[in-house]
Amino acid sequence: GAVVSQHPSRVICKSGTSVKIECRSLDFQATTMFWYRQFPKKSLMLMATSNEGSKATYEQGVEKDKFLINHASLTLSTLTVTSAHPEDSSFYICSAIRDRGTGELFFGEGSRLTVL
C-alpha cells in the first residue's frame, strides 16, 4: 500500500534554533500535501496546504514566516519551524493525496518537536 514517511520522528532543539521536518511519499507522486499540528489529547489542526512548485496556502492564524513550507518535488515536502520557541512544541503530521478522484490520502507517522 501507499506509504508516507516523515523524518525525524522526534526532535529536541534549543529555543531560537530552526528545525526541518521532511514528508515523503514513497510509492506515489503527490502534487498536494498537508501539514497538521496536534496538541496533546486534541484533534488535528490544518496548518497549510503544500503544492508542488508553488507557494503553500496557509490557514488563518498560521504564521507563514514562522512555519516555512517547501514542496520542491512530487514526493517531498518540508516544514521548517524557524526560531523555535517552547510554545512550538507539538506533534506535527503530514499527509499526501494519492488519488484526487477518490480523495484518498495517507498520513505520515508524525514528528514530535520539543523546544527547550
Next chain:
Amino acid sequence: KQEVTQIPAALSVPEGENLVLNCSFTDSAIYNLQWFRQDPGKGLTSLLLIQSSQREQTSGRLNASLDKSSGRSTLYIAASQPGDSATYLCAVQMNTGFQKLVFGTGTRLLVSP
C-alpha cells in the same frame, strides 16, 4: 466554516461489546468522509472512506454510514477487542479548494479485557 463534532469524547467498554461512534458536520457540501484511527504518539491509519454519493462502507468488523443531508456519520465496531483501543477521528474532505480534510474532535476508545 465546516465544523466536525464527535460524540462521545471518550468511551470505555468491556471486550466483546458492539459500539457506535458518532460524527456530525455542519456543511453538507463534502467530497467524502473518512474515519481514521490514531494510536498514542503515532500517525493516522485510514479505516474507511465513504464518498459523498455512498451510504456506507464496510471493512471487517467496521461499518461506517453516511447521511450527508443530515450531516451525520456513524462508525460501528462489532465485537470489540482490546486491540481496538485508540482514538478514532472522523474527517470530512471538502468539495472546494485543495480537498483539505477537516477533522473532528475525536473519540478515545478503551476496550478492556
